[in-house]
Amino acid sequence: MDYYSKQINRLVSELASLPGIGAKSAQRLAFHILNMPTENVEQLSVAILEARNHVCYCKECFTLTDDEICPICANQERDHDTIMVVENSRDLAAYEKTGKYTGVYHVLHGAISPMLGIGPGDIRLKELLQRLQKDAAEVIIATNSSLEGETTAMYISKLIKPTGIKVTRIASGVPVGGDLEYIDEVTLLRALEGRRVL
Amino acid sequence: MDYYSKQINRLVSELASLPGIGAKSAQRLAFHILNMPTENVEQLSVAILEARNHVCYCKECFTLTDDEICPICANQERDHDTIMVVENSRDLAAYEKTGKYTGVYHVLHGAISPMLGIGPGDIRLKELLQRLQKDAAEVIIATNSSLEGETTAMYISKLIKPTGIKVTRIASGVPVGGDLEYIDEVTLLRALEGRRVL
Numbered sequence: 001m002d003y004y005s006k007q008i009n010r011l012v013s014e015l016a017s018l019p020g021i022g023a024k025s026a027q028r029l030a031f032h033i034l035n036m037p038t039e040n041v042e043q044l045s046v047a048i049l050e051a052r053n054h055v056c057y058c059k060e061c062f063t064l065t066d067d068e069i070c071p072i073c074a075n076q077e078r079d080h081d082t083i084m085v086v087e088n089s090r091d092l093a094a095y096e097k098t099g100k101y102t103g104v105y106h107v108l109h110g111a112i113s114p115m116l117g118i119g120p121g122d123i124r125l126k127e128l129l130q131r132l133q134k135d136a137a138e139v140i141i142a143t144n145s146s147l148e149g150e151t152t153a154m155y156i157s158k159l160i161k162p163t164g165i166k167v168t169r170i171a172s173g174v175p176v177g178g179d180l181e182y183i184d185e186v187t188l189l190r191a192l193e194g195r196r197v198l
Numbered sequence: 199m200d201y202y203s204k205q206i207n208r209l210v211s212e213l214a215s216l217p218g219i220g221a222k223s224a225q226r227l228a229f230h231i232l233n234m235p236t237e238n239v240e241q242l243s244v245a246i247l248e249a250r251n252h253v254c255y256c257k258e259c260f261t262l263t264d265d266e267i268c269p270i271c272a273n274q275e276r277d278h279d280t281i282m283v284v285e286n287s288r289d290l291a292a293y294e295k296t297g298k299y300t301g302v303y304h305v306l307h308g309a310i311s312p313m314l315g316i317g318p319g320d321i322r323l324k325e326l327l328q329r330l331q332k333d334a335a336e337v338i339i340a341t342n343s344s345l346e347g348e349t350t351a352m353y354i355s356k357l358i359k360p361t362g363i364k365v366t367r368i369a370s371g372v373p374v375g376g377d378l379e380y381i382d383e384v385t386l387l388r389a390l391e392g393r394r395v396l
Contacts, residue, residue, distance in 0.1 A: 004263070004287070004291065005263040005264045005265055005269060006264060007245075007249040007252050007264040008262065008264065010245050010249065011248075011249035014242045014245040014246075015242075018230060018231075018242075019226065019227070019230050021227075025218060027288055027291065028217065028288070029216055029217070029218070029219075031262070031286070031288060032216060032217050033249065033250060034249060034250060034253045034262055038250060038251070041246060041247060041250040042247065043212060044212045044213075044216075044246060045243045045244075045246045045247040047205075047208050047209045048209060048212075048231055048242060048243045049239060049240065049243040050205055050209075051206055051208065051209035051228070051232060052231060052232060052234065052239040053236070054205050055205065055206065055232045064206065064229070065203040065206070066203045066204060066205040066206065067203055071203060088229070089202070090225055090226070090229060093202065093225065
């Protein structure tokens with residue numbers, strides 16, 4: 001790549017190192033940035049650096065935040081006795097977008113995966129158990145519906161059940177709007193197992 | 199979006215303002231950046247700012263570069279009498295990747311588009327004519343094969359023909375590996391018109 005000059009090449013290769021951005025997109029983004037007003041470029045550059053420099057884990061739920069306590073844990077109007085366990089901050093955001101969940105969260109930052117060598121000690125499980133020593137009414141396990149997510153859910157439920165705290169798992173089944181014809185068999189069986197009386 | 203904290207929200211919205219990056223990708227990128235080593239984040243941030251601050255137009259061919267003269271125009275081994283006219287620096291890079299073109303370029307930074315109100319005065323046409331006052335043997339018009347690109351090609355050829363310099367246009371036809379069945383009629387007709395004796 002010596003058809004651009006040095007600084008442009010460097011920008012293209014930095015952008016191309018980000019996930020989901022290939023060589024073509026990196027070029028397109030680079031030239032977009034080169035044509036942006038300087039002040040917008042400064043804003044972008046500063047936002048990247050500042051976010052990285054200020055980010056830390058919420059002391060309560062371990063989501064990524066730039067305060068000591070994240071906005072959700074700091075909100076006294078939320079139900080602090082209901083804790084939803086999620087794999088990462090993006091999953092937290094996905095449930096927040098529904099606008100209907102009023103409890104708090106616990107972010108594990110991963111899931112148990114013997115394949116990848118990630119054990120229970122590598123995710124924020126110890127911190128969850130510590131939280132549960134204070135009063136908690138229900139733990140909702142909302143890890144992904146993947147092999148790792150299910151393993152983690154099983155593991156957590158076995159850990160918590162002896163404490164007498166209610167442990168639930170979000171439902172697995174046919175997505176709303178989903179056409180049965182195109183849904184895999186495992187999901188169809190899950191949906192059947194999870195059927196409810198109307 | 200108040201489920202992330204301030205700095206993270208700011209990063210997400212800055213990233214989402216880039217072309218081709220939607221809300222989901224912006225979140226994914228933001229969390230990737232938050233998990234990157236600090237020194238890599240600094241490199242990214244600096245690359246963005248430095249590239250924007252140092253970028254300028256090559257005095258010869260008007261491509262984006264950070265030198266006074268771009269590496270291609272500065273290369274004395276290239277044929278400076280053959281000038282390929284392209285719409286933007288990415289198109290220049292596309293031809294450079296072939297590795298077979300040994301001439302130089304002229305970057306218009308746009309194409310004539312009455313629809314968008316872009317006239318001949320809004321692209322680097324005057325600069326092309328000035329370059330041609332020095333000796334030039336051939337001008338290869340490699341604007342896109344779109345309505346705007348074709349309009350621009352016609353306009354340029356009419357401007358240059360009276361000077362006696364040879365003006366050519368890159369061929370339009372069926373792309374290599376293309377299946378005739380899936381190619382639009384206009385392209386098929388172009389390919390027919392441009393047929394050659396074997």
